[in-house]
Amino acid sequence: MGFVLFDHTGPFEPMVLSSEGEFQVIQVPASINCRLLEHQREGVKFLYNLYKNNHGGVLGDDMGLGKTIQTIAFLAAVFGKDGGGGDSMIPKGNQVGKGPVLIVCPTSVIHNWESEFSKWATFSVSVYHGANRDLILEKVESHGVEILITSFDTYRIHGSILSEVQWEIVIVDEAHRLKNEKSKLYRACLEIKTPKRFGLTGTIMQNKIIELFNILDWVAPGSLGTREHFREFYDEPLKHGQRSTAPERFVRVADERKQHLVAVLRKYMLRRTKEETIGHLMMGKEDNVVFCAMSELQKRVYQRMLQLPDIQCLINKDRPCSCGSPLTQVECCQRTVPNGIIWPYLHRDNPDGCDSCPFCIVLPCLVKLQQISNHLELIKPNPRDDPDKQRKDAEFASAVFGTDIDLVGGNSQSESFMGLSDVKHCGKMRALEKLMFSWVSQGDKILLFSYSVRMLDIVEKFLIRKGYCFSRLDGSTPTNMRQSLVDDFNSSPSKQVFLISTRAGGLGLNLVSANRVVIFDPNWNPAQDLQAQDRSFRFGQKRHVVVFRLLAAGSLEELVYSRQVYKQQLSNIAVSGKMEKRYFEGVQDCKEFQGELFGICNLFRDLSDKLFTSEIIELHEKQGQEHGHNHSTRQESTELGNCFVSLKEASVTFSSGSETRKPNDLERASTNKPMLEDLGIVYTHRNEDIVNFGPGIQRKEEVSIPQNDSLKQPSIPFLGKRKADKVGGKEKATSSKDWKRSQYSLLAQSMGMGVVEFSKWLLSATPLDREKALRDFKKRREKMPNG
Incomplete structure (x- = not known):
């Protein structure tokens, strides 16, 4: 806006x-x-x-x-x-x-x-x-x-x-x-x-493909046929074609329907990104996803939470009931959870349960797990709540703290400034402490987002303890004061950090003086996190923006992020006709293929003994390398991705303005295990290398769209594999972006790495390492016959 x-x-x-x-x-x-x-x-x-x-x-x-x-x-x-x-x-x-x-x-x-x-x-x-x-x-x-x-x-x-x-x-x-x-x-x-x-x-599509239909059908009724036809002809084929083990015919049909959909959308929608419009006026953005190890105390509390009767009821819902009836537990004796901690409070006025039982407790349980992932203080009673809820929250805190209750200062909200600002029991805060020290010492300015006002309270105490100068904006900030806070932060060199509530950020916040963005807790809706980044990455930004999304490794947040990737990929496919990597077996709204992403059992799965996200990503990377040069044109596009760091940019990814500065701890640490452990980081990658943003559809065929269910097979233009033009023995690049992608991929291959592995190496490499890699690559290329 x-x-x-x-x-x-x-x-x-x-x-x-x-x-x-x-x-x-x-x-x-x-x-x-x-x-x-x-x-x-x-x-x-x-x-x-x-x-x-x-x-x-x-x-x-x-x-x-x-x-x-x-x-x-x-x-x-x-x-x-x-x-x-x-x-x-x-x-x-x-x-x-x-x-x-x-x-x-x-x-x-x-x-x-x-x-x-x-x-x-x-x-x-x-x-x-x-x-x-x-x-x-x-x-x-x-x-x-x-x-x-x-x-x-x-x-x-x-x-x-x-x-x-x-x-x-x-x-x-x-x-x-x-x-x-x-x-x-x-x-x-x-x-x-x-x-x-x-x-x-x-963000015309945020969570589901059907959202695209609803908006288009409002602006141009009938342009995409009926809702039932859209589901059958576009929604289901696109989702099933993106499944990691989808048969080749599913993938082929999905590709045809995607092309057809984008051709129709082009008549009614104009979609442009910053990169393709004003990208040349900006320094660029890098989006790092950082998996922070939870503290040992956090892990124990998380495990105890999963063992509560409330969550066990949900996990075991489809098992045979122990009473001997032919029904499942959720249909018989375990529909209600009177011995639980969360269920009795929600049903204090209706002890026989509600029509949604026991699924009514899914959301409250997820909120508690996310709170544990972020900071243990969040699950203690909130003094702003009514006394009855505070008593119930204190009972819950006692149950999950168990024998560790003294380590966290009891089950009531801590009044200790030093205790709240201490980072030892919070994995994310431990990583944030060391990263911020590095950034502030280099003159960076930082935006820090959280959807939790209580989390901002804790971070605020941490900033005061460390002596950082900061501003803050949340739901309690008067509307008429917000712009003056923004102006003051942008103009004041002494202001180092801006704390912002993700939910209260509003529109029109232009914070281009900041070049570091921290998203402390991920949102189920990827658009929320992307909009937070855009507070800094917009016209007027003079420095390279680097984003750090902090996730608690082995927690529900890994699943939240994986679903973000899934949703972003579907949006790229449906809205822009782009080619996306196929990571996941899960299919949204399909009980037959819940895979690793969907369903209650996945939500409450214990991931503590797994590297959930990295295993999925690196398995795909490994499979890509094994296939080598035998990929089809479609598969090659998928593997290359749309890495925005060009060959020339690879050596200056972390420059500020025209000066190349020293890489910070995370940038050096990715391949250095001791350093990663010191930062409390388990794994890190760049989001733009995972969410592929591959090439979109270039054609502009006129395509007719059926207006009712009687016409199930509208004509689809045949789109064969695009053959590259040959100019002097070299392939003619279709665009500068395609050239950058190909060069980036070749540079990765020359280092003996895949694209994702090479991107992780870039995070850790010093400017000298990058320049050397670039020189070696150029030398090899010059020695080639057609170099």
């Missing part, structure tokens, strides 16, 4: 959108057009073409690429605005006979929209939110309003009133909020009276 005001980037002249010969000339005013970047001009043209064809679509740019200004530029053209303040008291929009525009957005960005409209063009803008809604509605009905802005919550409640208005255009900002067709918001938005519905979002 947030947008940086760029200097003039083009000539001071209008951008004509209408076709030559059209009676009415539709154009973006010169005062707006001269400040647009090239990708933004393309976005405006895309929106206008949808509008001209009398249907809607999705502008799916990454956060920070200026979706707001593209939308305003498009509206200024449609409403015939001149882009300036103007002297006329009568809005030009009324003169051209257009109906009003409705913008539905999060409450936190209503003011941003108002502000941007006032900067860029003269519109009559009103807000339908809070008091005076009736007066605003009367103004709309009397044609005194061109732009009406309202919030999701207000529209969900009062949508029936607003749906009576005949809107010229409806725009939903953060359109991924429409991903659930069963939500009240989605049903309310279906009642909007206009064919021109536009969605703005950088």
